[in-house]
Amino acid sequence: MSEHTAHGVHVASLRLLVGVMIALMIGTWLTVSVTHYDFGFLNIWIGLAIATTKAILVGLYFMHLRWDKPFNAFVFISAFAFLALFIGIALIDTQHYQDVLIPGWPVE
Amino acid sequence: MAAHHHEHGHDPSVAHHFESAEQQRQSTKLGMWVFLATEILFFGGLFVAYTVYRVNHPEVFVFGAYFLDTALGALNTVVLIFSSFTIAWAVRAAQLGQLRLLRWLIIATMACAFVFMGVKYVEYSAKWKHGLLWAGSYNPHLEHGDEPAAGHGEAEAPSSTTGAPEAGAPADPDRSTIAPAAEGPHGLAAPAVAADPHAMPVEPANARVFFSIYFMMTGLHGIHVLAGIAAMLWLLRCLGRGDFDGGRFTKVDMVALYWHVVDIIWIYLFLLLYLID
């Protein structure tokens, strides 16, 4: 499954790339079809889980992270970690002051 | 297979300040990954705005997503995934020195990007036609024939057919899977739409915010797709110049990494904007 050029660079096999693409297509089909069922609050989490699996597949195989220096993956993942921090705190705060905000919301 | 021209003396493709081609490649690659991290945080701001508004006002998103065409969104997802595959294959082709194949794969990726933008154009113009624009220009006007109230009681989404709830099956405003937030007064279009309760969800207050977020997110993503097209054209020019002879593939690799991130972001946008309810 794994080839290398003369320079010792990893080359992904075509079979693997096709396999990942098919997995991504199935994932897309799954994301769409799962919205036809009502799992309550779980819907969004199921959707996010599928999307994240797809993103991980792209990262590991299409973007070669599986064979790359771990630090590159670390850089990329830390961006998501800081984003999660940003989303988390902004959410905690806005949720708390929302009730103060809404009655005063002018419409038009 | 690759014809490895082993360079005589100093490799002209290695800049003077690097010791080796490998050091140069690894430096460029780390630089690219750091850049991609900045891209994630750049888009990240919009995801923060999205999350804050969606958690606090889910009804706005249930309403807004009704006007997005899931079929077109899914089509674009498939197109982008396929283009991710072709550019990943292109990296392989460049590594193995298959330059003719490389050219075709870059062209295929670019073609996918154009298809994506074409579909986006169809979607945007439908929104434009119906005034479903960002908050400042939000002025929904459903044209005659499209307007559910003027039809035969058949629910039909004004800007789409396939993505909306099936014809005849009324979209119940209470079907939101998330508890509605505090009630606000109704917006502009509410009375007209409310005339036919079977048509679509009743417009909640500030439904316009959804379209602001929709246009910012897909617009910024679209700009990245255009930048991707420019990068592919650049790759073709480099290919013509012989930059990829001898299995040198760094440039293809870098553009591919960028393109995959554009794909990853779209995977989330499709889920978060189109697939609500």
Added chain:
Amino acid sequence: MATGPDRSNYLTTGRGVLSWLFTLDHKRIGVMYLVAITTSFFLGGVFALLVRTELLTPGQTIMTADAYNKMFTLHGAVMIFLFIIPGIPAALGNFVLPLMLGAKDVALPRLNLTSFWFWMIGAVFALVSIIVGAVDTGWTFYTPYSTTTGTAVISMTLGVFILGFSSIFTGLNFIVTIHKMRPEGMTWFRMPLFLWGLYSTAIIQVLATPVLGITLLLLVAERALGIGIFDPTLGGDPVLFQHFFWFYSHPAVYIMILPAMGVISELVSVFSGKHIFGYRFIAWSSIAIALLSFLVWGHHMFTSGQSGITNMIFSALTFSVAIPSAVKVFNWLATMYKGSIRLAAPMLYVLSFLFLFAIGGLTGLFLGALSTDIHLHDTYFVVAHFHYVMFGGTVIAFLGGLHYWWPKMFGRMYSERWAQLAALLVFVGFNLTFFTQFVMGSHGMPRRYYNYVEEFTTLHQASTVGSYVLALGFFIMAGYLLHSLVRGAPAPANPWGSATLEWETTSPPPAGNFDVELLAGDPYDLDALRYDPGVGGWVRKDPRSILVAAGGAG
């Protein structure tokens, strides 16, 4: 190393303006940045003097209230975005980083030049904004005022947006350079501490600046199209803008201070004639500050309608930043302890820094505490605190670094006597300007006000006089530095007795940085050097100890 004066160096390799504007040499890019940021500093300084002059008397002194609003906004925007953020990293850092590593250049020289060009383009946008009507929002561009005011907000925010990319490119370049360009022997813990400072700065530049980018893009979209995300009349949330803005702008103050702390770490060891104390603690505390800087942004929003729970979280986290900062200060003091301190101009700035930064840092704790912040928020106390950290910290360290590396950059020595006078004037002028503002602020004088009650007149006037003294100090500095370029004595390779690698090459360095490959040893092993009166500078006791070819120190 021993070379004649007629030898070509990076300044003489290639002539003409174009050879500078399209250079890929990190040293030339550093010098261009230096010219660019000092020009901005001058511009921002003029705005500051106008503001201070207006405040000489209550009511109108020299300008209208509207003009005053624009002046303090421009002072803030120019100083922050054009001067202090690129300041140390892009000017001094660019010049010194590869030299300190023993590398030939930064990893991505083309990106480095792009960064400078982006800075220029951003500066043009900012200038256009100033010419077509300026901005009166304050440098923070708070919504909803910034989306409704009739001033040239779009071109200013676009300018800042572009400047942000310039900053990202610099940070990205430094990260890659430090990871990939360290030659053999230069391990992470043999890196001079300035590089640790630059590295942690780069982390922030890369992770925080994109958020500023999207914030400003949303603001531009808001004004141009009415996107409404921050506009309450369109269903938006103006407090969210502050979250966005401070998610960048709080870490950004560490973009300003971390490289300054790096400079101080270098100078304090050299001019105390002692090995730096607690190397690893200083190194790690830089990284710790960089990471903590992302966790405290809400302390700017204590009175903005932020929720109580968030206020408490942010207040607690804010105090934690004091720990790594104090670790640094104590290590610097321990380095000086029992050292043979030379009071050369760079060291005068180190002492100023320690004094002023201590005040600036401790008053930060007053503002981080929720109850006192309610009283002090939006008063001159905040202005004074900010200037003690940013001017007393960053600018002072920048000046120290400039005086320290000046001989390396231009191959000339400046007049030490004039330099000491200027350092003294800057110190006195600064304290007179801003200590009075602590007093006014704690008595309730609000910031950004055009008018004030009679009681504050004396303090305001003292503050204004202080700003004139400060300006005088800078004029003297500009005078002797420019004079040194023409008449200064030629600088030896190592005028200060430093052990870091940039002093192993000639002053100014050749275009390729080093003539021989060097093997890094301990960057603070000052005992390996001795003063050579014949050279007029310091030389290695064993010159072969750092040569790769000779087998090196190992």
